[in-house]
Amino acid sequence: MRLALFNQGRLGVVDGDTIIDVTDQVGSPSTGAAGALHHYIETLAEGTGPRLVPSRGRRVPLSEVTLEAPLPRPGKIIGAPVNYLDHKAEMDYPTSIADLGVFLKANSSVIGPGQAIVLPYSDKRTDQEGELGVVIGRTASRVSAEDALDHVFGYTCLLDITVRSGEDRSTRKSFDTFTPIGPWVVTTDGIPDPGRLDLRCDVAGETRQRTNTADLIFGVRELIAYASSVMTLYPGDVIATGTPAGVGPLAHGDRVVVEIERIGRLEVSVDGSQATSYASRPGDRRS
Template sequence: MRLALFDKGRLGVVDGDSVVDVTDQLAGGAAAGAAGALHQYIENTAVGPAARFDLADRPRIPLSEVTLEAPLPRPGKIVGAPVNYLDHKAEMEYTTSVADLGVFLKANSSVIGPGHDILLPYSDRRTDQEGELGVVIGRTARHVGADEALDHVFGYTCVLDITVRSGEDRSTRKSFDTFTPLGPWIVTADEIPDPDALDLRCDVGGTTRQRTSTADLIYGVRELIAYTSSVMTLHPGDVIATGTPAGVGPLSHGDRVVLEIARVGRLEVGVDGSEAIAYDGRPGRRDG
């Protein structure tokens, strides 16, 4: 099942090239708060039997006629896995990987949905795209073993982990507003029995920059959930960005970024640098 938010927070089941509005079948309807109706559905699924959506005899709206939004506009937390592909470790000349660095957090205010623009903050600092598989937690996970990790997954989505190449902490460089495009929907876990066998491709400006399989992850999805849950409790609606392969590169004003993951979906966003400022003009800068 593919679940999406569209047209100002409506919850829909995507079926082929159409979407079926099931908002009225969700407890509380559209009054789901800032986290969104899909987040509410995930939480309800985690604590009791999930509502089974009745699609029979319901109107179908062509996807071309709706505006898709980030399926989780305000996740509880976004957990990132740095240096989780060996080829990315080599291209960045890192001496460490996720096994040494652990995980980091991104601000949930950085999320945007399909069709929105990444806003470049600086005119003289490189800002890169990083295409990644996103794992959406469905059940509370604390000290979960790798063998049972997938039992705690609600589904999967596409994530772009946008990054400024500057000297600040990783969480700062990745938490600017618009730096976590997410979507276009969440595919439930039952449709993807093995998340460690998915082809991933990321294009920028019509040129393929990244192409890999999640089989090449250093920490696969199971191991990554197990490790992360040993550090912090994972709650329903949390998102883990599993890491990016080689091919990261600078974004420019006017670029289109397209991330495609087999069996998951296609996420496309733009890039806007019209309001970028000089790095030395940033608030809080100190000389010396």
């Protein structure tokens, strides 16, 4: 099942080129900043969530609605640095996720399909990183890799946008608009094996990244096991699984597309019209 938010927070089941409004089956669109899908995932984890019946909902053409980030404010976003060997070689990193562990991104950095990545600096490179996103469905603490997928609700497309400057990863990756997610979340019944998905990322019409999740250093199972050994994972949390080789600079006017097998296509734009110099940032001591 493909679940999306649309038209100011309504929850829908995507079926071909239509979306079926099931908002009334899970409550109302005013379920807080986390959104109706996050609320639904939490109720399922509590054992009180309803069984969605798409046949009871109003069907609308996808072309007539505005899709939004399916999880506009996740509890937390966990990133996996250097989780493909080809990206490790590309960036000339001496270490990988096995040495670095995971990092956190601000949940305020999320945007949805059709929105714009806003470049903060005119003189610092900002790169795209196309990734598989994992949505947690059940509380996970110190789970084994063997049991990890039992704690997953579904999967989505994700971009981990990154400024190439000197700050900590969590700073460089947490600017507003730096985590596009969508266009929907595909539940686990639609993706029995997240370790064998083709992924492609295009920028300005050219393919920059192409991989299969089989090439992850820490696969989805290992990522969940590792992350849950550090911090408790809650329903609606999102894990960004890492990016392959092919990261590169974004420019004003670019279109960025991430497409993942069995999930879908996430497309956003790039806006550099308000970018300023790096030295003008608050707290700079050199001026």
